[in-house]
Amino acid sequence: MRTEPPKILKVTPESGAVNVTDKSVMFEFDAIVSDRSRGSTDLAGAFLVSPHDGGVSVGWHRDRVEVRPKRGFRPNTAYSVTMLPGIADLNNNVMRVGTTIQFSTGDSIPPFAVHGRVFDWMAERIAVDAVIDVVRLPDSLPYVGLSDSSGQFAVGPLVPGPYFVRAFMDNNRNRTLDPNEIWDTVGTAVTDASPFVELRVVQRDTIAPRLLTLAHGDSLTLSASFDRLLDPSVPLTPASFRIQAADSSRLIVARVRTQAQHGLLSAAVDSAQRDSITRAGGAVPSVAPPMPGTERTPGTVATARPSLPAPTRDVVILMDPQSPLRTGEEYRVTAMNVRGILGAERTSERVITVPRLDTTKAPAHKP
Numbered sequence: 001m002r003t004e005p006p007k008i009l010k011v012t013p014e015s016g017a018v019n020v021t022d023k024s025v026m027f028e029f030d031a032i033v034s035d036r037s038r039g040s041t042d043l044a045g046a047f048l049v050s051p052h053d054g055g056v057s058v059g060w061h062r063d064r065v066e067v068r069p070k071r072g073f074r075p076n077t078a079y080s081v082t083m084l085p086g087i088a089d090l091n092n093n094v095m096r097v098g099t100t101i102q103f104s105t106g107d108s109i110p111p112f113a114v115h116g117r118v119f120d121w122m123a124e125r126i127a128v129d130a131v132i133d134v135v136r137l138p139d140s141l142p143y144v145g146l147s148d149s150s151g152q153f154a155v156g157p158l159v160p161g162p163y164f165v166r167a168f169m170d171n172n173r174n175r176t177l178d179p180n181e182i183w184d185t186v187g188t189a190v191t192d193a194s195p196f197v198e199l200r201v202v203q204r205d206t207i208a209p210r211l212l213t214l215a216h217g218d219s220l221t222l223s224a225s226f227d228r229l230l231d232p233s234v235p236l237t238p239a240s241f242r243i244q245a246a247d248s249s250r251l252i253v254a255r256v257r258t259q260a261q262h263g264l265l266s267a268a269v270d271s272a273q274r275d276s277i278t279r280a281g282g283a284v285p286s287v288a289p290p291m292p293g294t295e296r297t298p299g300t301v302a303t304a305r306p307s308l309p310a311p312t313r314d315v316v317i318l319m320d321p322q323s324p325l326r327t328g329e330e331y332r333v334t335a336m337n338v339r340g341i342l343g344a345e346r347t348s349e350r351v352i353t354v355p356r357l358d359t360t361k362a363p364a365h366k367p
Contacts, residue, residue: 006029007030029065047084049079050081051079055069077104077105114158117198119199120202143156163188212225213225213350214333216355221317222319243317258315311341328354333350
């Protein structure tokens with residue numbers, strides 16, 4: 001029984017060919033291949049034709065697979081046809097590596113492409129197998145690609161001009177952006193070089209954020225949560241919040257941090273306190289060991305991260321020590337012109353009452 005995956009014997013037309021008149025691309029293998037690929041219901045999911053115009057038709061012929069656009073190849077156009085990993089023979093030996101060919105129905109193949117990297121923004125990590133649409137303007141001809149295991153992609157060959165780039169996580173593998181799939185878009189231009197773009201996919205909403213809940217921490221701290229993600233490129237500042245007591249007097253906001261920033265700074269303060277205890281010869285509080293898999297090994301390279309921090313719904317409002325929150329008092333908190341990821345802004349408000357201290361409890365017994 002064969003134990004090696006199929007091998008490609010020949011692809012017609014050959015990569016780099018120009019003035020191509022073939023109506024399809026034929027992949028020939030050294031073994032009979034299955035009529036469906038790993039992770040897809042049919043072979044169509046194993047091939048990308050770029051640019052694509054009306055879908056792709058894939059025909060199975062035992063040891064050959066024929067790929068063509070449903071509307072045919074356009075004249076004077078450069079194409080890339082990609083066979084993705086996942087083709088298998090009848091013994092279920094799977095090809096782990098794909099291949100891409102380029103050819104042109106005209107007399108040349110442009111040397112340009114749109115390069116980039118896709119991040120899962122909320123997770124702050126690379127996004128693998130994101131669908132990339134690169135749409136040529138103004139005729140809206142769509143080119144397509146996928147991000148690789150490093151989150152990177154190259155979509156082309158492209159002629160110079162303006163392009164609209166979109167990335168999304170295709171959860172149901174239908175190559176279409178559906179509701180609840182995370183996405184991002186960016187505009188770029190191909191001039192005399194191939195541009196590089198960064199896309200940060202996340203759930204996006206055209207509705208502006210609204211102040212949802214408030215929580216009292218201590219006399220100088222309020223935690224605020226919004227119902228939608230905030231734009232991290234326009235961070236909230238003390239001027240973003242107005243806090244009024246029942247007598248209409250205004251409290252002074254000193255700083256506004258995201259919940260993540262506040263947590264990091266609190267951890268840094270705790271670390272500094274432990275260091276001071278050590279220098280004084282005291283006992284050092286115990287620190288939990290790192291979670292398995294999070295330890296840093298000397299010499300390792302940090303994983304690529306997006307250029308902007310992950311968006312958040314939660315912030316911490318820090319009061320000036322001269323105007324603390326008082327127990328038993330009611331405060332009206334107004335969040336002004338808070339901006340969502342897609343740019344929509346809203347002013348909203350909530351009321352919070354700082355609870356009184358419970359003086360009925362007996363003090364803890366001290367030995």
